[in-house]
Amino acid sequence: MIKLENITKKYSSKGKEIVGVDDVTLSVKAGEVFGIVGYSGAGKSTLLRCINLLEKPTSGKVFVDGVNLHELSPKELRKARQSIGMIFQGFHLVSSKTVFENVAFALRAAGADKKQIKQRVEELLALVGLEDRKDQYPAQLSGGQKQRVSIARALANQPKILLCDEATSALDPGTTKSILSLLKKINKELGLTIVVITHEMEVVKEICSRCAVMQDGKVVEQGSTYDIFSDPSNPLTVSFIQTVLNFDLPEELLGEINGKLIRLQFKGSIAAEAVVSDMLQAFQVRGNILHGKVEYIQSMPLGIFILELSGNETEVNKAIAYLRDKVSKVEVFDDGSRNRHLA
Numbered sequence: 645m646i647k648l649e650n651i652t653k654k655y656s657s658k659g660k661e662i663v664g665v666d667d668v669t670l671s672v673k674a675g676e677v678f679g680i681v682g683y684s685g686a687g688k689s690t691l692l693r694c695i696n697l698l699e700k701p702t703s704g705k706v707f708v709d710g711v712n713l714h715e716l717s718p719k720e721l722r723k724a725r726q727s728i729g730m731i732f733q734g735f736h737l738v739s740s741k742t743v744f745e746n747v748a749f750a751l752r753a754a755g756a757d758k759k760q761i762k763q764r765v766e767e768l769l770a771l772v773g774l775e776d777r778k779d780q781y782p783a784q785l786s787g788g789q790k791q792r793v794s795i796a797r798a799l800a801n802q803p804k805i806l807l808c809d810e811a812t813s814a815l816d817p818g819t820t821k822s823i824l825s826l827l828k829k830i831n832k833e834l835g836l837t838i839v840v841i842t843h844e845m846e847v848v849k850e851i852c853s854r855c856a857v858m859q860d861g862k863v864v865e866q867g868s869t870y871d872i873f874s875d876p877s878n879p880l881t882v883s884f885i886q887t888v889l890n891f892d893l894p895e896e897l898l899g900e901i902n903g904k905l906i907r908l909q910f911k912g913s914i915a916a917e918a919v920v921s922d923m924l925q926a927f928q929v930r931g932n933i934l935h936g937k938v939e940y941i942q943s944m945p946l947g948i949f950i951l952e953l954s955g956n957e958t959e960v961n962k963a964i965a966y967l968r969d970k971v972s973k974v975e976v977f978d979d980g981s982r983n984r985h986l987a
């Protein structure tokens with residue numbers, strides 16, 4: 645649905661060249677929710693704005709639905725942009741217009757008549773759960789409600805793609821969840837392709853089937869969200885994953901540990917408890933589960949267990965070898981690294 649080929653965007657500021665996006669190639673499939681994650685200044689917004697050519701890449705090509713956007717006339721580009729809706733962190737609503745008028749505006753601009761506008765606005769406000777707010781002004785709405793209005797407005801002309809520029813960054817965690825569920829619902833019910841940019845891995849975990857991690861204008865890692873969470877390879881990705889899968893054991897507990905500290909990662913539906921209890925029966929070791937958690941990423945379980953193994957060193961090593969054979973990842977922390985994050 646979206647193909648970005650070797651996109652580079654350079655700016656010049658006070659005689660200096662700034663590379664906002666540096667040779668990025670990626671594609672987004674029709675009907676998926678794709679996440680672009682990175683810290684501030686990584687180039688996410690610039691890349692997102694290249695998708696509808698709001699930002700013209702210095703070099704590289706943008707294809708949407710098989711069409712090379714650079715080859716379109718200004719009129720054709722305006723039409724193509726109607727199939728790409730966009731929402732923003734700051735909502736961008738017109739404060740002097742009611743909710744109804746904010747949504748109607750997009751339809752009027754596309755040439756719809758009064759009757760069509762009324763029907764479509766009511767449909768859209770029902771979809772985003774704001775039927776009873778149509779006569780209110782943005783100032784009378786909460787942040788989450790404002791974002792719902794901007795989603796309704798972005799969907800007015802039945803786009804195929806929705807670009808979300810840090811759409812939940814200004815919202816509290818509860819409201820963020822409700823907006824993410826709304827995006828998920830729209831993706832499922834309307835088959836809309838969604839691209840979200842965010843600095844929060846939690847957002848990616850919640851709704852994205854695939855994602856790309858950006859740093860200094862480059863994509864440093866991309867893949868399915870589950871694979872990225874279970875086997876991150878880039879150090880930046882690892883630090884992003886830690887924000888979601890972090891297990892800091894209390895200092896008091898770490899002080900009492902005499903054995904080896906082991907982190908086990910289980911992919912899919914492997915029964916963690918059974919593997920650990922079989923291991924304890926098979927070897928002369930003592931095991932103490934310090935932490936256990938199963939996260940669901942794109943509905944697939946990813947289990948992380950931290951345990952202390954103690955006993956005769958040979959037996960402990962045999963037990964570790966047994967675990968390595970049974971689970972997807974085993975990490976052993978020696979004394980010197982006990983205080984690191986066990987994510």
Ligand SMILES: Nc1ncnc2c1ncn2[C@@H]1O[C@H](COP(=O)(O)OP(=O)(O)OP(=O)(O)O)[C@@H](O)[C@H]1O
Nearest residue numbers: 655657662663664683684685686687688689690691
């Ligand atoms: N119009 C511009 N002129 C000059 N430099 C720019 C311009 N827009 C972006 N940049 C620079 O390009 C780089 C990438 O910025 P961008 O806004 O895309 O990052 P980001 O990952 O979206 O971060 P944030 O979430 O803080 O916006 C930054 O160094 C930024 O300063």
